[in-house]
Amino acid sequence: MKFIVSSSVLLKNLQNINGVVATNPIVPILENFLFRLEDGTLTVTASDLQTTMTTQIPVESSDNGAIAIPAKLLLDTLRSLPEQPVTFNIDTDTFGTEILTDNGRYKLSGENPIDFPKLPTVNKNLAVELTSDALLGAINNTVFATSTDDLRPAMTGVYLQLSDDNATFVATDGHRLIRYRRTDLNSSANTSMIIPRKALQLLKSSLPENVPVKAEFSQANASFSFGPTQLICRLIDERFPDYENAIPTNNPNVMTIGRTDLLNSLKRIMIYANRTTHQIRLSLKTNSLTISAEDLDYSNEANEKLLCDYDGDAMEIGFNAKLMSEMLSNLSARMISLELSAPNRAGLLIPADKEENEDILMLVMPVMLNTYA
Amino acid sequence: MQLYTKAIGEVETAPYRKIIHVDMDAFFASVEQRDNPDLRGKPVAVGGSRERGVVAAASYEARQYGVRSAMSSLVAIRKCPHLIFVKPRFEVYKAVSAQIRAIFAQYTDLIEPLSLDEAYLDVTERTNADLTATQIAQAIKERIREETQLTASAGVSYNKFLAKLASDYRKPDGLFVIKPHQGLAFVEQLTVGQFHGVGRVTAEKMNQLGIFTGLDLRQQTEAFLIRHFGKVGHHYYSIARAIDDRPVTANRVRKSVGSENTFAHDLTEEPELLAGLEPLIDDVWAYCERTGVYGRTVTIKVKYADFQQITRSRTALTILNTRSALHHVSTDLLTTVLPLPKPVRLLGVSISNLDTVTTSANGQLALDL
Numbered sequence: 001m002k003f004i005v006s007s008s009v010l011l012k013n014l015q016n017i018n019g020v021v022a023t024n025p026i027v028p029i030l031e032n033f034l035f036r037l038e039d040g041t042l043t044v045t046a047s048d049l050q051t052t053m054t055t056q057i058p059v060e061s062s063d064n065g066a067i068a069i070p071a072k073l074l075l076d077t078l079r080s081l082p083e084q085p086v087t088f089n090i091d092t093d094t095f096g097t098e099i100l101t102d103n104g105r106y107k108l109s110g111e112n113p114i115d116f117p118k119l120p121t122v123n124k125n126l127a128v129e130l131t132s133d134a135l136l137g138a139i140n141n142t143v144f145a146t147s148t149d150d151l152r153p154a155m156t157g158v159y160l161q162l163s164d165d166n167a168t169f170v171a172t173d174g175h176r177l178i179r180y181r182r183t184d185l186n187s188s189a190n191t192s193m194i195i196p197r198k199a200l201q202l203l204k205s206s207l208p209e210n211v212p213v214k215a216e217f218s219q220a221n222a223s224f225s226f227g228p229t230q231l232i233c234r235l236i237d238e239r240f241p242d243y244e245n246a247i248p249t250n251n252p253n254v255m256t257i258g259r260t261d262l263l264n265s266l267k268r269i270m271i272y273a274n275r276t277t278h279q280i281r282l283s284l285k286t287n288s289l290t291i292s293a294e295d296l297d298y299s300n301e302a303n304e305k306l307l308c309d310y311d312g313d314a315m316e317i318g319f320n321a322k323l324m325s326e327m328l329s330n331l332s333a334r335m336i337s338l339e340l341s342a343p344n345r346a347g348l349l350i351p352a353d354k355e356e357n358e359d360i361l362m363l364v365m366p367v368m369l370n371t372y373a
Numbered sequence: 374m375q376l377y378t379k380a381i382g383e384v385e386t387a388p389y390r391k392i393i394h395v396d397m398d399a400f401f402a403s404v405e406q407r408d409n410p411d412l413r414g415k416p417v418a419v420g421g422s423r424e425r426g427v428v429a430a431a432s433y434e435a436r437q438y439g440v441r442s443a444m445s446s447l448v449a450i451r452k453c454p455h456l457i458f459v460k461p462r463f464e465v466y467k468a469v470s471a472q473i474r475a476i477f478a479q480y481t482d483l484i485e486p487l488s489l490d491e492a493y494l495d496v497t498e499r500t501n502a503d504l505t506a507t508q509i510a511q512a513i514k515e516r517i518r519e520e521t522q523l524t525a526s527a528g529v530s531y532n533k534f535l536a537k538l539a540s541d542y543r544k545p546d547g548l549f550v551i552k553p554h555q556g557l558a559f560v561e562q563l564t565v566g567q568f569h570g571v572g573r574v575t576a577e578k579m580n581q582l583g584i585f586t587g588l589d590l591r592q593q594t595e596a597f598l599i600r601h602f603g604k605v606g607h608h609y610y611s612i613a614r615a616i617d618d619r620p621v622t623a624n625r626v627r628k629s630v631g632s633e634n635t636f637a638h639d640l641t642e643e644p645e646l647l648a649g650l651e652p653l654i655d656d657v658w659a660y661c662e663r664t665g666v667y668g669r670t671v672t673i674k675v676k677y678a679d680f681q682q683i684t685r686s687r688t689a690l691t692i693l694n695t696r697s698a699l700h701h702v703s704t705d706l707l708t709t710v711l712p713l714p715k716p717v718r719l720l721g722v723s724i725s726n727l728d729t730v731t732t733s734a735n736g737q738l739a740l741d742l
Contacts, residue, residue, distance in 0.1 A: 148690065149689060149690045149691070151687060151689045151690075151701070151702055151705070152698075152701065155742075172740065172742065174698075174739050174740055174742060175737055175738075175739060175740065176740075177740060241742035242742070243742065246740045246741065246742055277736070277737075279736070318736070320737055344738060346740070363740075365737065365738040365739060365740055366738055367736045367737050367738065368736035368738065369736070
């Protein structure tokens, strides 16, 4: 089996799907890319059993066939080669693979393509068309807040709820929760699922801007197709926690402030906070916010006073500045509101100026202040 | 640290520690016999109901019939048909235990209680030319007899391992001393089963390897023991040389909290099991709420009707400081043993890797999800 392909085109396509390849896969064959050549089109597949990505590249060839090629070795080779057409010469009996270039000849041993796991099929129960920008918006706003705790598998992914008039994406790690809603995306199917974090992170890094994306969902799998690329992932088969009940409804104390002012202040004050707890203190009085932090271990302390719009009760509340700044950086609104009820109840971060078709709610649990007083 | 590298027979130059191990004789059973003259001289077992219980302690009369603690009550009755069962009265045992510890405290501050009826004492600092460790042990035994009308056995030696062997050597009401120059010889003549920490299974394995006595054990290389017994092989290598550097540590910190229950009838159905788990989680959670100490690791214990016992445990990234988190992990662990291969007799839940909110989660509140 023989084909000719541009080194840079192949590299770009492989890099798009290489994130799937695990460093230490359960099955050794998964350290490989699966190459399948058919009628002048090379289909490359990478998989970690949970997530599978494929991409298609037109190549110059009259052969058909398949081979599994070590991903790292191949990528390292392509990265170091100057742009040029390269020829792959593959012995389909021994799986020996020869790469011929202007610079020289490289030989590596492939593996039997039969051993590569079959691509899961998504029974097209439900198909949704959307733009990559809408999908990226949803991913960027939620995936950072997913949990890495495998003890709560439901929380290691983003919950997607599709209904007649909107699509809601929810992520939580137990300390904060993001609800991202889009009204330009809906489905009469009224269904919900949990999409694993890794799949979403892969989408985040491989989705181009402003292209149509076709999302298909079945009971067990989800598939996202864009351009020549497709990602198929197994959904997390768990019940997502009842998040609606965790969102407090009565929050009479509302502060409105410029997002970047608050974020920049937090970033400065954080430097003086305890390095493991990142605990900062917000003191709210009428139209004034004082942010302070102290690190008793090093006798460091800092405080800043900011103007804001606030007419609620005077209040002192503690937060983890790392969580809060992460949330603020992910928002793009100019003004945000922080809605509070009590120092031991969740705070809600809500953009004051909303984007079209978008509704974002971020919730963060406070830190009890008396622990360092 | 040097002790481990020392060759056999080399004279130890460092001053020896003086360790006493005190162990009450058939503690629970003796307390019952003390408080109820009708029980004296008779085979008594302290334990739960005859049907499902286990023997918590057996009097010496009962031990003659082969009744042992931790034996199921049914087996105990088969061995000794006229065995008298007495319900345990833990408040009384705790009170007596406090009395004994008060006596220990008059001799040293370095007391490491192992249970209600057993403790190591390091009296190195208290001994001098006029008062030997043996005399202290003798005095403690006498005070215990006077104040509680109960007998204790004491072992005196230069490390914990030997002190414990010594207290066991002349039970009941015994006092035995293993002096530094006798340590090796004493260990040599023991069968491996007599070593503390070598159970029936390990003893059998050792026998299969041709190791029957302490002397046989000492003739093995450390590498050999580690190859066959893993990490604990290192410990075997040391104790076969009568070496044990573990200090007597007062105020041992609690490492785990658990609750378990033997059910009135064996459970076979999943809903029954899950329901059986709830009160145990409640118990553990009640401890967490009362003390502010939470666990990061959850272990569930399942004992089947045939007494085969398995445990499953899992460690979370952060401490489990909500009941729902504890509940989630516990039930999740339980489902890993489903479907049940056989009926379940006992369930247990425990938490370890304990920590307080203030030191680990630093006051960060969690969503109740």
